[in-house]
Amino acid sequence: xxxxxxxxxxxxxxxxxxxxxxxxxxxxxxxxxxxxxxxxxxxxxxxxxxxxxxxxxxxxxxxxxxxxxxxxxxxxxxxxxxxxxxxxxxxxxxxxxxxxxxxxxxxxxxxxxxxxxxxxxxxxxxxxxxxxxxxxxxxxxxxxxxxxxxxxxxxxxxxxxxxxxxxxxxxxxxxxxxxxxxxxxxxxxxxxxxxxxxxxxxxxxxxxxxxxxxxxxxxxxxxxxxxxxxxxxxxxxxxxxxxxxxxxxxxxxxxxxxxxxxxxxxxxxxxxxxxxxxxxxxxxxxxxxxxxxxxxxxxxxxxxxxxxxxxxxxxxxxxxxxxxxxxxxxxxxxxxxxxxxxxxxxxxxxxxxxxxxxxxxxxxxxxxxxxxxxxxxxxxxxxxxxxxxxxxxxxxxxxxxxxxxxxxxxxxxxxxxxxxxxxxxxxxxxxxxxxxxxxxxxxxxxxxxxxxxxxxxxxxxxxxxxxxxxxx
Amino acid sequence: xxxxxxxxxxxxxxxxxxxxxxxxxxxxxxxxxxxxxxxxxxxxxxxxxxxxxxxxxxxxxxxxxxxxxxxxxxxxxxxxxxxxxxxxxxxxxxxxxxxxxxxxxxxxxxxxxxxxxxxxxxxxxxxxxxxxxxxxxxxxxxxxxxxxxxxxxxxxxxxxxxxxxxxxxxxxxxxxxxxxxxxxxxxxxxxxxxxxxxxxxxxxxxxxxxxxxxxxxxxxxxxxxxxxxxxxxxxxxxxxxxxxxxxxxxxxxxxxxxxxxxxxxxxxxxxxxxxxxxxxxxxxxxxxxxxxxxxxxxxxxxxxxxxxxxxxxxxxxxxxxxxxxxxxxxxxxxxxxxxxxxxxxxxxxxxxxxxxxxxxxxxxxxxxxxxxxxxxxxxxxxxxxxxxxxxxxxxxxxxxxxxxxxxxxxxxxxxxxxxxxxxxxxxxxxxxxxxxxxxxxxxxxxxxxxxxxxxxxxxxxxxxxxxxxxxxxxxxxxxxxxxxxxxxxxxxxx
Numbered sequence: 001x002x003x004x005x006x007x008x009x010x011x012x013x014x015x016x017x018x019x020x021x022x023x024x025x026x027x028x029x030x031x032x033x034x035x036x037x038x039x040x041x042x043x044x045x046x047x048x049x050x051x052x053x054x055x056x057x058x059x060x061x062x063x064x065x066x067x068x069x070x071x072x073x074x075x076x077x078x079x080x081x082x083x084x085x086x087x088x089x090x091x092x093x094x095x096x097x098x099x100x101x102x103x104x105x106x107x108x109x110x111x112x113x114x115x116x117x118x119x120x121x122x123x124x125x126x127x128x129x130x131x132x133x134x135x136x137x138x139x140x141x142x143x144x145x146x147x148x149x150x151x152x153x154x155x156x157x158x159x160x161x162x163x164x165x166x167x168x169x170x171x172x173x174x175x176x177x178x179x180x181x182x183x184x185x186x187x188x189x190x191x192x193x194x195x196x197x198x199x200x201x202x203x204x205x206x207x208x209x210x211x212x213x214x215x216x217x218x219x220x221x222x223x224x225x226x227x228x229x230x231x232x233x234x235x236x237x238x239x240x241x242x243x244x245x246x247x248x249x250x251x252x253x254x255x256x257x258x259x260x261x262x263x264x265x266x267x268x269x270x271x272x273x274x275x276x277x278x279x280x281x282x283x284x285x286x287x288x289x290x291x292x293x294x295x296x297x298x299x300x301x302x303x304x305x306x307x308x309x310x311x312x313x314x315x316x317x318x319x320x321x322x323x324x325x326x327x328x329x330x331x332x333x334x335x336x337x338x339x340x341x342x343x344x345x346x347x348x349x350x351x352x353x354x355x356x357x358x359x360x361x362x363x364x365x366x367x368x369x370x371x372x373x374x375x376x377x378x379x380x381x382x383x384x385x386x387x388x389x390x391x392x393x394x395x396x397x398x399x400x401x402x403x404x405x406x407x408x409x410x411x412x413x414x415x416x417x418x419x420x421x422x423x424x425x426x427x428x429x430x431x432x433x434x435x436x437x438x439x440x441x442x443x444x445x446x447x448x449x450x451x452x453x454x455x456x457x458x459x460x461x462x463x464x465x466x467x468x469x470x471x472x
Numbered sequence: 473x474x475x476x477x478x479x480x481x482x483x484x485x486x487x488x489x490x491x492x493x494x495x496x497x498x499x500x501x502x503x504x505x506x507x508x509x510x511x512x513x514x515x516x517x518x519x520x521x522x523x524x525x526x527x528x529x530x531x532x533x534x535x536x537x538x539x540x541x542x543x544x545x546x547x548x549x550x551x552x553x554x555x556x557x558x559x560x561x562x563x564x565x566x567x568x569x570x571x572x573x574x575x576x577x578x579x580x581x582x583x584x585x586x587x588x589x590x591x592x593x594x595x596x597x598x599x600x601x602x603x604x605x606x607x608x609x610x611x612x613x614x615x616x617x618x619x620x621x622x623x624x625x626x627x628x629x630x631x632x633x634x635x636x637x638x639x640x641x642x643x644x645x646x647x648x649x650x651x652x653x654x655x656x657x658x659x660x661x662x663x664x665x666x667x668x669x670x671x672x673x674x675x676x677x678x679x680x681x682x683x684x685x686x687x688x689x690x691x692x693x694x695x696x697x698x699x700x701x702x703x704x705x706x707x708x709x710x711x712x713x714x715x716x717x718x719x720x721x722x723x724x725x726x727x728x729x730x731x732x733x734x735x736x737x738x739x740x741x742x743x744x745x746x747x748x749x750x751x752x753x754x755x756x757x758x759x760x761x762x763x764x765x766x767x768x769x770x771x772x773x774x775x776x777x778x779x780x781x782x783x784x785x786x787x788x789x790x791x792x793x794x795x796x797x798x799x800x801x802x803x804x805x806x807x808x809x810x811x812x813x814x815x816x817x818x819x820x821x822x823x824x825x826x827x828x829x830x831x832x833x834x835x836x837x838x839x840x841x842x843x844x845x846x847x848x849x850x851x852x853x854x855x856x857x858x859x860x861x862x863x864x865x866x867x868x869x870x871x872x873x874x875x876x877x878x879x880x881x882x883x884x885x886x887x888x889x890x891x892x893x894x895x896x897x898x899x900x901x902x903x904x905x906x907x908x909x910x911x912x913x914x915x916x917x918x919x920x921x922x923x924x925x926x927x928x929x930x931x932x933x934x935x936x937x938x939x940x941x942x943x944x945x946x947x948x949x950x951x952x953x954x955x956x957x958x959x960x961x962x963x964x965x966x
Contacts, residue, residue, distance in 0.1 A: 373618055378644075379611040388607075388651075395655045403655075407648035414644055418621070418637060426625045426633055456611070460544040 003059055006068045007120075009049045009076065013113050016041040017106060024102035031102045038105035039087055042112070046080040049073055064184055065123035067252075071469045072120045074321070075248045079119070082240050082328055083112045085444055089336060090233030092438045096345050097231065099145055107144075108237065111137035115245035122256070124173040124183040127249055131169075131213070134242060135162050141237065142230045154229025161222045162212070169209025175202035188257040200264045206253065207268055213246040216306060217275035220299050224287075227295035232347065235291055236335040239298045240328045247324060250309060251317055255471045262312045269310035274405050276303030281413035290338060290349050293416065294331075297375060300413055301327050307406055308390045311397045318466045319389035325462065326386040326455070333371040333448035336441055340364060343433050351420060356429025365424050367449040374452045376417040377410045382455035389463075477526075478536050478551045478602045481519055481561065482595055485568070488512030489591040492584055506572065509587040513569040513594065520565040527558055529945050532953035534604060534667060542608075550665060551602040555950030559801065559943065560601040560721075560728055563808045566932075567720045568594045570925045571713040574816055579627055579711055586627055586713075589619040593717060600725050606654045606664040606733075613689075613725060614647055620718065628709040635702075635709035642702040646692030653685035657737075669737055670957065676740045676965055683741035686734055693726035696786060697756040700779045707775035708828070712819030715771065719778050719811035724804045727785045731797060735789065736954060739961040742790065749790040750880050756783030757887030765894040770818045770828050773898055774811060777854060780887060781807045787884060788869035791876045792958055797951045799868025802943055806853065806861035806933065813850040813929040817843070820922055821902075824915050830898065835907030840917040844903045846926045851899045853933045855892040860937035 020034050020041075027033070054077070058069035087108055094100040114134025121127035139162070143155025177183050179198045180191035208219060215223040227235045254265055280300025287293040305327070308320030341348045358365040374383035387410065394403045455462075491512075492505055528535060534552035542549040553561065571590055579586050596619070599612030617640055625636035658664050661672050674682065692699045703723075707715050735742050757780050764776035781803065788800035820843060821836075822828055837844045853860035856867075866888060873881035907913070918926070936943055 378618060379614045384611075384614075388655075391651065392655050392658070395652065396659050400652065400656075403652050404649070407652060408645070411641060411645045411648060415637070415641060418640060421621075422625060422633055422636070425622065426636075459542065463543065463546075 003061055003068075006053055006056070006059060006061060007066065008052055009045045010113065010116055010120075012048060013041060013045050013109060013116070017109050017113065020102070020106050020109070024106070031100050031104075034102045035087070035091060035100070035105050038109055039084060041109060042080050042084040042087065046077050046084070049076050049080065060122060060186075064186055065126045066117075066120045067122035068120060071248065071251065071317075071321075071471060074465070074469065075119045075244055076116050078325060078328065079112060079115050079241055079244050082244070082332070083108055083237070085332055086233060086237045086241070088440045089339060089438065089444050090236070092441065093231065093233045093339055093347070096342070096347070097145055099231065103140070104144060107137045107141050110134075111141070111237075112241070115241065118245045119248045121249065122185045122252070124176065124185075127253075128166075128170065128173065130245075131249075132166065134245065135166065138162075138238070138242065141234045142226055144234060145231045148229075150229035151231065152229075154226040157222055157229075158226045165209045165212035165219065168205050168212075172202045172205025172207075172209065175199070175205065185252065185256045189259075196261065196264070199258075200261065203258060203261065203265055204268065207265065207272075210246055210250055210253070211272055214243050214250070214302050214306075215295075215299055216272045216302050217279040217299060220276070220279070223299060224292045224295040227298075228289055228291045232291065232335065232338055232349070235294075236331070239294060239331050239335075243298075243302065244324060244328070247305060247309075247320065250306075251320070251471060254309065255312075255317065259312070259472060266310055266312060269306055270399070270402055273303045273306035273310055274402060276300060276306065277406050277409040278303075278412070281409040281416075284413070284416045285419075287416070288351055290351055290354075290420075293351065293420075294334060297413070297416075298331070300409065301375075303409075304387060304390050304406060307394055307402055310402065311393050311399065313393060313397060314470055314472050315393040315396060317471055318463075318469055319393040321466050321469060322389050322462055323386045325466075326382045326452075329448050329451050330371055330374050330383060333367065333445055333452065334375070336445035336448065337364060337368045337371070339441055340437050340445070341433055343431060348433075351423055353430070354420060354424050355427045357424045359429040360432035361435075364445075367445055368424065369421055370449050370453055372417045372421055376414040378414070380456040382452040385455060385459055476538050477519065477523055478553065479538055481516060481523070481565070482551070482599050482602060484516050484519070485512055485591040485594040485598075489588040489595075492588050492591070505584045505587055506575070509572050509591055510569055512591060513565070513572055516594070516598075517562075517565040517569055520562045523553070524558060524562055524946075527553070527555075527946070529555065530949060532950045537604070547607045547664060548605060549608060550604040550667075551599075551608070552604045552667075553602060555947040556731055556801065556954075557601045557728065559805055559946060560724055561598055563724070563805055564594060564597045564601065564721050567716060567808065567812055570812070570816075570928060571716050573921050573925050574716070574819065575711075575713050576921055579713070582626065586623070586711075589623050590713060590717070593619040593623070597717075597721050597725070601728060604666045606657060606666065606669075609666075609729075609733075610647070610651060610654055613729075614644070616722065616725075617643055620714070620722065623714040623717075624706055624710045627711040627714065630709070631705070632709040635705040638702045639706040642692055642699065646689040646699070649685040650689035653682045656685075657682065666732070666736070673961060674737060679738040679741035680744060683734060683738040683745060686729070686738070687745070690726040690729045690734065691752075693729075694723060694782045694786060695726075695779060696752050696783070697759055697779065700756070700760065703779060704772050704775040707778075707815075708769060708771045712815060712822070715815040715819075716812045719774075719815055720808040723778065723782055724808060727782065727789065727800065727804050730786065730789050731800070731954070735792065735958060739958045740965050742792070742958070743962055746790045746792070749786055750877065753783040753787035753790075754880055754883045754887075756780060757787070757884050758890065761887050761890035761894065765890065765897070767894075768829055768831060770830055770898065770902070771815065772828075773830075773894065774814045774818065777891065777894065778807070778811055780891060781811070781854075783887070784866055784869050784884065787873060787880070788865075791869070791872040792955060793872040793875065794948075794951060794955060795868045796872030796876075797955070798944055798947055799865045799870075799872060801865075801947050801951075802861065802936070802940060803865025803869060805943065806865050806936065809929050809933050810850050810853045810860075810862060813846075813926055813933070814854060816922070816925060816929070817847045817850060820918065820926075821915075825912070830901050832909060833902045833912065834905040834909065835903075836912055836915060837903045839907075839912060839915050842918050842923060846918070846923075846930060847903060848899065849930050849933065850926075851895050853937070855895040856888060858937070859934065861933050861940070863937060864940045 117130030145151040212219040284296035374381035537552035596616040760779040767773035856862040
């Protein structure tokens with residue numbers, strides 16, 4: 001087998017999962033060790049990915065069913081690092097709820113494995129396998145706090161709706177297979193001119209399934225409930241990591257086999273994008289729970305990432321990737337703050353619980369202030385640049401309507417971010433929260449805040465890295 | 473000359489703010505914080521005076537230009553000044569230390585953060601006037617929203633939340649369209665560098681839409697009728713120093729933007745839309761003057777008078793004549809000084825009586841005579857009495873307007889009369905009349921720092937009223953060049 005070293009990251013992570021499972025079975029009270037080993041595994045996998053695959057030419061493996069190129073390597077590294085940070089900062093939270101168990105890191109590892117397969121997939125069946133692997137792990141993660149009604153509800157809801165969307169997706173795959181005779185992206189791209197309309201049906205079904213996974217409007221209904229019900233550390237995982245993988249599949253699926261059908265799918269993407277941006281911004285206004293609010297906010301942010309994809313250009317893809325990267329950093333910062341809102345072993349997650357935070361916790365609230373203004377896209381913070389690149393690529397394609405709607409919805413979205421700031425800074429204070437936080441939590445908040453704040457000094461670096469992504 | 477003087481001007485206040493941020497936990501002593509802030513802003517002021525001293529008045533080219541790669545292959549960090557922008561920079565660096573001195577009595581809680589906000593604000597304001605790249609300009613223009621939002625929201629009055637939100641969302645809404653326009657310009661011409669854009673010119677078929685997009689942002693910020701409604705709210709609720717910054721400098725960003733970008737980049741569209749600006753300006757002058765007449769709150773009255781004064785500014789800019797634009801810039805500088813002073817004056821009595829209502833006062837001339845004298849100077853400057861800087865600006869604007877459009881000029885002159893009416897009436901009701909409210913007898917006259925700040929503002933107001941030559945010399949060449957370019961491109965279109 002040639003080039004087997006290119007899938008070393010996947011092999012390594014699968015072997016580690018099996019090893020950890022066995023370790024968990026035979027060793028008592030091993031949750032702490034497994035937690036730490038998992039962290040190490042994620043880090044090592046990221047390093048292997050970085051060393052082995054980042055700088056090679058696009059290569060396919062296993063009869064062209066897996067592709068290793070710059071996009072896949074980059075997205076894998078982001079996924080691994082994001083999962084690493086999630087695992088790093090969630091230990092205290094899990095301990096508080098007494099769910100610091102061996103299953104948690106293992107489930108995260110297996111969902112990450114699924115995502116890595118998705119990211120590398122160049123074939124509908126491989127893609128579906130990866131998708132299901134990550135989904136199954138995620139269902140369990142959502143219900144992880146099983147003594148709580150809301151958590152079980154979240155998991156069940158996610159399971160039912162996700163299964164439905166997977167069904168639609170499979171139906172789309174079968175349509176495409178039926179009309180092109182292959183499941184391989186490269187083969188499909190040479191075959192589709194036989195029956196364009198039938199294939200369009202297939203594309204629509206697959207897009208619906210994918211839109212569900214990234215919670216784009218109108219397939220977002222599960223997101224607020226699941227985000228609210230899941231344990232906060234899992235919510236953090238949900239808001240970032242699966243979306244990276246799904247977005248990569250979006251890119252691969254639309255741009256490799258179906259680039260020539262852009263007239264067919266571009267309008268769908270524009271619609272998904274506009275609907276997500278607007279709905280996410282408007283629906284978040286009425287929210288009282290921070291996790292629900294961040295669910296709507298993430299819907300709106302996915303809308304911007306999709307706007308980049310809708311352009312049908314390399315710049316658009318790159319801007320989406322940049323957007324997701326910056327969004328992940330902002331999200332990490334936001335959730336680090338959320339995980340710090342703890343008093344007497346109770347975590348607070350209502351917006352009103354932030355009241356007067358600035359008086360008791362000046363540093364925490366200034367970080368949150370920076371993160372929120374960045375999420376709102378106000379310069380000179382990183383969030384502005386993320387939006388700037390998106391709209392730059394959108395306007396390049398003369399899609400002015402999309403750009404103007406997108407920018408107007410940032411104004412609407414600014415309102416609810418401002419409302420949080422208002423509650424933090426303008427309202428009367430409440431009791432202060434615990435101050436003895438986990439070192440890693442503090443570190444992740446500090447680093448993400450500094451990255452957001454200082455991004456404008458070195459904006460070229462991220463562009464340099466991302467500009468090597470060439471799909472078209 | 474390799475010393476990056478403009479970048480130093482931009483960065484210095486932020487460094488001061490950073491210093492304040494990190495010393496916060498150690499020093500409970502509020503005086504130290506204040507001296508640090510004051511020191512920073514004064515250094516900045518002297519640096520800007522030095523800049524003016526080095527400035528070459530005989531050329532319209534941009535000076536002290538710094539050009540660095542910022543986002544590779546996309547945007548350069550480019551700053552520079554010409555005759556139009558340098559005065560605004562000096563105005564900013566001049567007003568900021570006065571603001572910092574004035575916080576003595578008005579800001580009692582979280583002084584440290586307040587000073588940080590003001591210093592950061594100064595960075596952004598200077599950045600706006602220096603930047604020679606559209607994206608850099610937008611960055612500074614928008615970033616100013618953050619500290620101002622906090623200044624109004626944290627240290628403001630009773631309805632501060634409403635006002636802060638209104639201010640933020642109005643301005644943001646106006647600005648996002650400008651961002652679309654800026655990116656479009658990038659794709660049309662391949663650059664966002666203002667100097668290159670002046671040379672390249674933008675195809676006339678795009679100009680109208682682009683002009684409107686810029687207009688939407690500047691009109692909100694100016695503010696022009698009918699999108700001025702955020703201003704009275706913001707002014708009334710903001711703390712004194714916030715009002716001063718808002719009136720003296722933030723409003724000038726839009727006037728500056730009109731001259732630099734609307735006229736400079738879109739000459740043919742500016743010609744097309746001149747009637748629109750005339751109409752809105754005249755409505756603003758007369759309508760808001762009438763509203764100002766009826767106000768019972770002093771700050772609100774001055775806020776509406778600001779809208780009227782900015783109406784003169786936009787009118788003057790779009791006469792597109794030497795005198796008109798010169799008048800507009802002098803009017804902006806003068807308004808920066810006078811409105812700042814008026815808000816400080818209101819702040820002085822508010823700190824003592826905790827009321828901004830005109831009805832609370834009356835007959836205080838004998839109790840606080842020093843205040844009465846200084847207040848009178850600024851009242852007269854606001855209504856444009858000859859001998860004050862307010863007169864020079866209005867006179868030049870009206871002269872240019874008469875040449876261009878008789879009706880508009882007559883209507884605008886009407887605004888001058890109403891302006892005199894509401895300012896004098898305000899003065900009469902506050903300072904003269906019978907002393908009814910017995911609590912007023914306890915009022916103390918200006919203390920040293922108040923007297924100092926107000927005198928600092930009175931001196932240039934009177935000086936430039938009698939001798940506007942230094943101002944005109946500085947701006948003359950740049951404006952002439954701007955108008956030549958304008959005439960050339962309009963003529964070449966026909």
